[in-house]
Structure formats: structure tokens, C-alpha cells
Amino acid sequence: GQQVMQIPQYQHVQEGEDFTTYCNSSTTLSNIQWYKQRPGGHPVFLIQLVKSGEVKKQKRLTFQFGEAKKNSSLHITATQTTDVGTYFCAGPDTGTASKLTFGTGTRLQVTL
Amino acid sequence: DGGITQSPKYLFRKEGQNVTLSCEQNLNHDAMYWYRQDPGQGLRLIYYSQIVNDFQKGDIAEGYSVSREKKESFPLTVTSAQKNPTAFYLCASSRVAGGNTDTQYFGPGTRLTVL
Numbered sequence: 001g002q003q004v005m006q007i008p009q010y011q012h013v014q015e016g017e018d019f020t021t022y023c024n025s026s027t028t029l030s031n032i033q034w035y036k037q038r039p040g041g042h043p044v045f046l047i048q049l050v051k052s053g054e055v056k057k058q059k060r061l062t063f064q065f066g067e068a069k070k071n072s073s074l075h076i077t078a079t080q081t082t083d084v085g086t087y088f089c090a091g092p093d094t095g096t097a098s099k100l101t102f103g104t105g106t107r108l109q110v111t112l
Numbered sequence: 113d114g115g116i117t118q119s120p121k122y123l124f125r126k127e128g129q130n131v132t133l134s135c136e137q138n139l140n141h142d143a144m145y146w147y148r149q150d151p152g153q154g155l156r157l158i159y160y161s162q163i164v165n166d167f168q169k170g171d172i173a174e175g176y177s178v179s180r181e182k183k184e185s186f187p188l189t190v191t192s193a194q195k196n197p198t199a200f201y202l203c204a205s206s207r208v209a210g211g212n213t214d215t216q217y218f219g220p221g222t223r224l225t226v227l
Binding site: 035041042043045048090098099100102103104105107 | 204208218
């Protein structure tokens with residue numbers, strides 16, 4: 001079945017350092033969504049990318065969708081402690097587009 | 113105030129008991145979903161429903177059951193057949209456009225502990 005993997009699984013940075021998580025799908029995706037889950041909380045939608053090669057920015061966060069629409073990345077510039085959490089990518093399931101396949105997640109820890 | 117609610121936040125049950133988790137949304141979304149999350153892990157889909165009175169199994173449906181009698185409600189029952197039910201359960205809802213799921217909105221979750 002469809003698999004969506006993320007690397008790294010975990011990253012620990014000092015505040016002010018940059019961070020990148022990569023998302024790779026075994027199949028071509030019609031779109032990719034990113035979610036953030038704070039410790040003890042629930043996933044919250046961040047953004048959706050639809051076009052091949054698309055790049056979107058939200059303040060210090062930059063999201064990219066690969067040309068082949070099989071991979072994506074999230075880059076955070078100058079991390080802050082408020083960035084702590086787990087970041088998930090998700091794409092429509094190949095067989096049933098009415099559901100999402102979530103990536104394995106990348107947990108980010110930021111210390112002062 | 114629109115949103116999706118789950119109750120209770122924490123739930124403790126004895127082994128062998130069935131337990132029902134509540135999920136309600138007032139976003140007028142057609143689709144609703146149940147996920148299970150184990151510590152440090154990702155989200156695994158249990159069941160989903162695109163329309164009232166219809167639902168489909170997800171990747172880990174064994175030991176669980178659902179109903180969708182109203183658009184706003186999608187309760188999940190964790191049965192005694194579920195071998196390892198202790199987990200964090202998340203409910204989500206979304207619009208469905210042309211058969212494709214849109215952004216999913218999550219409830220705050222229910223932490224179930226089976227003793």
C-alpha cells in the first residue's frame with residue numbers, strides 16, 4: 001500500500017538554528033498537506049500544496065512540493081521554542097482520495 | 113463557535129469492557145475520521161465516513177466499531193476484542209470536494225487507558 005515516510009524521525013536544535021523535515025511518498029500525490037502537533041495536543045493544519053514545484057511561505061516556515069509530486073519539505077528558519085512539536089505531512093490515499101495517508105512524523109525539540 | 117469536540121478527555125476502563133468515545137462536529141462537514149496514535153508514533157486510520165449511514169474500515173479497524181446516524185456525530189466503540197486498546201484517539205472531520213478529502217480538522221482527543 002501507499003507509504004509516506006519522513007526524515008528525520010527526531011531532531012533537537014538550539015533556538016535560532018534552522019530545521020528541515022523531508023517527506024517522501026511511494027506514489028504520486030495530487031496534493032500534500034502539513035500538520036503540526038504540539039506535545040499533548042492534536043494535529044493542526046498548516047498548509048496545502050497542490051502544484052508541482054510549488055513553494056509557499058508562512059513567516060519563518062517554507063514549504064516545498066517536489067517536481068514529481070512525490071516529495072515535500074518543510075524548512076523552519078531561526079527556530080523558536082514555540083516551534084516544538086511533531087510535524088506530519090499527509091497526502092490523499094492512492095486508492096481512496098477521500099482519506100489521507102499521514103507521514104511518520106518528525107519530532108522537533110528546541111532548547112535555549 | 114465552530115469546531116469538533118471529543119469527550120471525555122481521559123478515560124479509564126477495565127480490561128474486557130467495551131467503551132464508546134464521543135465525537136461531535138458543528139462544521140457541517142460530510143466526512144469524519146477516527147485515528148489512533150500510540151506514544152511517539154504517527155496517526156493510524158481506524159474508520160472513516162463520507163456520508164451519513166455509511167462508513168468504511170481504515171487500516172486498523174479490528175476490535176473497533178462505529179456508527180454515523182447523524183451528520184454531526186461519529187462515535188467510536190472500542191470493544192473487548194481490541195487486544196491493546198490503550199492509546200490516544202483522535203477524531204477529525206473534513207469537507208469532501210469531488211470525492212477528495214479537504215483539510216482535516218481534529219478534535220482534542222481522548223486518552224484511553226485500559227487497566
